[in-house]
Amino acid sequence: MHILIVHVHPEPQSFNAALTHTAVHTLEALGHTVEVSDLYALGFNPVAGRNDVTQAADPAFLHLQREQKAAFERGTTAPDIVAEQRKLTRAELVIFQFPVWWRSAPALLKGWFDRVLTVGYAYGAGRVYATGGLSGRRALLSVTFGSPTSPEEAREVLHQMQDGVLAFVGFEVLPPFVVGGPRSLTVEERQAELERYRDTLAHLALGAPLERSLALS
Numbered sequence: 698m699h700i701l702i703v704h705v706h707p708e709p710q711s712f713n714a715a716l717t718h719t720a721v722h723t724l725e726a727l728g729h730t731v732e733v734s735d736l737y738a739l740g741f742n743p744v745a746g747r748n749d750v751t752q753a754a755d756p757a758f759l760h761l762q763r764e765q766k767a768a769f770e771r772g773t774t775a776p777d778i779v780a781e782q783r784k785l786t787r788a789e790l791v792i793f794q795f796p797v798w799w800r801s802a803p804a805l806l807k808g809w810f811d812r813v814l815t816v817g818y819a820y821g822a823g824r825v826y827a828t829g830g831l832s833g834r835r836a837l838l839s840v841t842f843g844s845p846t847s848p849e850e851a852r853e854v855l856h857q858m859q860d861g862v863l864a865f866v867g868f869e870v871l872p873p874f875v876v877g878g879p880r881s882l883t884v885e886e887r888q889a890e891l892e893r894y895r896d897t898l899a900h901l902a903l904g905a906p907l908e909r910s911l912a913l914s
């Protein structure tokens with residue numbers, strides 16, 4: 698299986714980075730191929746706007762969804778967006794690795810959703826949820842909170858992303874992997890959490906391959 702990890706943390710020595718390293722090593726050892734899109738390292742621009750297309754369909758008025766759709770049809774989507782879409786298209790499982798900031802995703806990831814999950818590519822009229830553009834792929838949120846958290850709080854914080862974004866564009870969303878308060882853990886406790894992540898990834902109930910809906914490369 699080919700797996701994409703969208704990694705969103707500014708510090709390479711963070712616990713989030715350790716989780717991504719753990720995922721890469723674990724999944725490769727299991728025979729999977731893994732690609733990491735490290736959004737801070739890439740300097741990915743999260744600000745949606747006119748530069749999302751190389752040629753405006755309507756230069757007089759920016760209607761972003763119309764521009765996204767026209768650009769998808771004409772092949773005029775900005776190259777940095779197309780690069781991320783190609784990574785998504787190649788992947789059968791996408792892991793989003795990030796810390797919870799303001800009970801949500803860091804703005805960089807929110808901007809990646811805004812710019813990469815475009816009309817035409819990820820969804821469109823009659824192409825949402827089961828028929829969304831990313832159907833046939835699974836998504837896993839691997840997140841850290843600032844302090845220990847309950848499953849209810851995690852559900853509440855992650856629901857909008859899991860349902861309103863990922864399921865909406867067609868992903869089958871797997872149960873999240875959550876670590877509460879990594880900074881207050883001892884070295885041994887951090888190792889135990891990384892071990893728990895290793896076990897979670899090794900035992901992912903991935904089942905049979907889903908039917909892929911995108912033929913893009």
Ligand SMILES: Cc1cc2nc3c(=O)[nH]c(=O)nc-3n(C[C@H](O)[C@H](O)[C@H](O)COP(=O)(O)O)c2cc1C
Nearest residue numbers: 711712713796797798799800841842843844879880
């Ligand atoms: C801008 C900002 C907002 C944050 N908001 C939250 C929050 O809403 N809930 C929470 O539990 N922790 C919050 N935190 C704490 C981070 O989630 C925490 O530092 C991180 O998950 C720890 O992982 P790390 O050591 O890999 O950075 C916030 C941190 C920052 C910098």
